[in-house]
Amino acid sequence: xxxxxxxxxxxxxxxxxxxxxxxxxxxxxxxxxxxxxxxxxxxxxxxxxxxxxxxxxxxxxxxxxxxxxxxxxxxxxxxxxxxxxxxxxxxxxxxxxxxxxxxxxxxxxxxxxxxxxxxxxxxxxxxxxxxxxxxxxxxxxxxxxxxxxxxxxxxxxxxxxxxxxxxxxxxxxxxxxxxxxxxxxxxxxxxxxxxxxxxxxxxxxxxxxxxxxxxxxxxxxxxxxxxxxxxxxxxxxxxxxxxxxxxxxxxxxxxxxxxxxxxxxxxxxxxxxxxxxxxxxxxxxxxxxxxxxxxxxxxxxxxxxxxxxxxxxxxxxxxxxxxxxxxxxxxxxxxxxxxxxxxxxxxxxxxxxxxxxxxxxxxxxxxxxxxxxx
Ligand code: HEC
Ligand code: HEC
Ligand code: HEC
Numbered sequence: 221x222x223x224x225x226x227x228x229x230x231x232x233x234x235x236x237x238x239x240x241x242x243x244x245x246x247x248x249x250x251x252x253x254x255x256x257x258x259x260x261x262x263x264x265x266x267x268x269x270x271x272x273x274x275x276x277x278x279x280x281x282x283x284x285x286x287x288x289x290x291x292x293x294x295x296x297x298x299x300x301x302x303x304x305x306x307x308x309x310x311x312x313x314x315x316x317x318x319x320x321x322x323x324x325x326x327x328x329x330x331x332x333x334x335x336x337x338x339x340x341x342x343x344x345x346x347x348x349x350x351x352x353x354x355x356x357x358x359x360x361x362x363x364x365x366x367x368x369x370x371x372x373x374x375x376x377x378x379x380x381x382x383x384x385x386x387x388x389x390x391x392x393x394x395x396x397x398x399x400x401x402x403x404x405x406x407x408x409x410x411x412x413x414x415x416x417x418x419x420x421x422x423x424x425x426x427x428x429x430x431x432x433x434x435x436x437x438x439x440x441x442x443x444x445x446x447x448x449x450x451x452x453x454x455x456x457x458x459x460x461x462x463x464x465x466x467x468x469x470x471x472x473x474x475x476x477x478x479x480x481x482x483x484x485x486x487x488x489x490x491x492x493x494x495x496x497x498x499x500x501x502x503x504x505x506x507x508x509x510x511x512x513x514x515x516x517x518x519x520x521x522x523x524x525x526x527x528x529x530x531x532x533x534x535x536x537x538x539x540x541x542x543x544x545x546x547x548x549x550x551x552x553x554x555x556x557x558x559x560x561x562x563x564x565x566x567x568x569x570x571x572x573x574x575x576x577x578x579x580x581x582x583x584x585x586x587x588x589x590x591x592x593x594x
Contacts (some may be wrong), residue, residue, distance in 0.1 A: 230299065247270045265341045266335030269328070271352040273499045276337070276356040277316070280358045281349035282340075285548055288316075292345040311540070316446050318500070318510055318540040325509045357495055359547070362479045367472055369391055374469050377386030384436035384460065390446065392472055393545070395454070398439075398530055403461055410440065413461040440536065479525050479554050479561065489559025493554055500540070505563060506571055512543065528557045529588045 264568060271280070279285045282292030287341070290296070296304070308328070309321030320326035323583030339348065352358055354545030367389060375385040391403075398409035423427075430451050433441030442451060457464075464471075479485075492504070500511035514520070523531075532553050535543030544553065 252325055259338060259342055262335045262338035266332075266337075266339035266345065267348050267351045268355065269332060269336055269357045270339050270348060270554035271357040273320070275317045275352050275357055276359050276496045276499070280343045280352040283345075284363075285359060292338050297341055301337060301341070304340055305333055305562055308333050308336055316535070316540045317540045327509065359496065368470075374387075374467060375464065378467060380406065383453050383456055384464075385458035386450070387455075388464075389451050390454060391457060394442070394446070394534065394543075398534075402465075404456070412458050413465070413586070415462075418459060418462075423455050423459060426458055427451055432455055479558050481558050481561065485555045485558045486562045487559070488552070489562075492548070492556055493559055496544070497556075498575070505560065514560055515563045515567050515568050517569045520560065520567055525561065526558050528560065529553055532556055 274291075277285060277288040278291050279288075284290030284292075307317070309319065309326075309330075310324050311317050311326075318326065322329055322373075333503075337443075342379075349358075368373055372385050372388070375381055375388055393402075396403075399405060399412050400409075403411060403413035410461055411417070429439070430446075431441060433439045436515045446454075491499075492584035494500075494503070497505070500508060501514050502508040505513060505515035507515075512519070531544035533543065533548075535541045535557040
């Protein structure tokens with residue numbers, strides 16, 4: 221690290237201390253100076269942990285990215301200390317908010333969680349963002365695939381169009397990558413715009429398939445990730461897809477980018493991986509107690525590029541594996557696949573993670589609670 225960088229780090233730390241100090245002066249009649257010093261120390265130590273582990277979802281300035289809630293809010297700042305502590309220690313069941321406490325199979329000791337709570341309750345978020353940026357950990361811009369207004373308007377003009385349009389919005393973000401933009405099917409998944417499917421399945425049967433998934437296939441159960449209403453809208457959409465075709469609705473195009481294995485693409489993937497994946501999958505993908513190893517023959521040789529792209533883009537519902545499709549461009553995801561693929565030549569057959577789970581991520585019936593659902 222250059223001298224300038226060290227100085228910048230020192231200055232940023234001083235800035236945080238000064239800003240914190242000003243924030244805390246108001247409370248100083250109730251707090252001894254020693255207590256305030258301890259708090260500043262905790263925040264300073266917590267900020268780096270925050271940057272390395274939390275910014276990827278909650279944002280460099282705690283603003284919340286995609287569907288992750290902000291932490292920089294009066295509501296969160298006003299939460300009871302113990303509630304914040306337990307949320308970080310134990311995670312939130314059935315969401316991607318993982319349990320970080322060592323006692324829950326995570327990676328942080330109580331003291332480290334204390335420091336993170338201090339950041340959430342006392343830090344100046346502007347100063348946090350500066351430090352996170354300095355660490356090179358500011359998450360990439362959010363990329364959102366959107367339906368055009370024209371498409372949505374033409375769907376809304378059909379009978380019961382609002383429900384259909386809501387279904388289509390969910391379909392495009394959650395289902396299209398596997399089932400095709402116009403539900404015509406892909407190499408990964410069958411067509412849903414299909415007369416036989418409609419004839420053979422009642423609405424209840426379709427709803428059950430979407431909610432519960434098809435065991436041991438890429439078709440996950442969506443009841444944890446989608447509401448009943450969203451699933452009902454999807455069922456309606458599948459039932460009436462023909463009408464969309466008949467009305468000439470223009471469907472969005474889902475672009476698939478061929479995997480570019482150039483050294484630049486691999487380097488880009490490696491960088492993205494180190495910023496966004498290592499806190500769960502470990503450095504170079506060797507796995508941690510939070511997530512399975514990816515750097516193993518067992519995973520790499522059994523998983524085609526397209527499937528890897530889908531898993532990274534869509535996440536694994538009912539587990540803490542986030543969907544990155546809303547965050548990264550297709551190009552970014554392709555570079556992650558290129559990076560993982562580049563490890564195949566030297567990957568060990570199977571990697572034992574610290575949970576004792578082998579590389580496949582199928583740890584049913586064991587491991588921490590967030591991996592047990594589904
Ligand atoms: C993979 C994305 C992800 C990561 C990484 C992550 N969180 Fe979360 N976090 C979430 C989501 C999603 C929720 C909302 C869960 C829910 O619906 O209750 C959440 C909720 C929270 C809450 C409760 C907020 C509230 O309004 O009740 C706190 C506090 C929190 N996270 C702190 C952290 C800390 C500290 C870290 C880093 C150690 C972290 N999170 C890492 C996704 C993430
Ligand atoms: C990661 C890829 C993937 C995603 C994402 C996905 N599916 Fe599937 N889906 C599949 C596969 C594979 C099957 C076939 C399973 C089997 O072998 O029976 C399937 C089957 C289905 C079926 C039954 C089709 C039939 O012919 O019986 C329905 C209905 C369905 N999916 C709806 C959805 C909906 C709605 C979504 C979005 C919420 C979705 N799927 C997301 C891969 C996926
Ligand atoms: C918050 C923790 C977390 C983060 C961050 C995370 N993952 Fe995951 N990932 C998991 C978990 C847990 C699983 C296993 C899900 C299951 O049980 O099937 C998983 C599974 C996977 C799988 C499938 C592995 C298999 O054996 O089937 C791939 C591929 C993957 N993740 C890639 C990534 C990439 C690439 C990133 C960064 C862009 C990433 N993950 C970030 C938690 C995470």
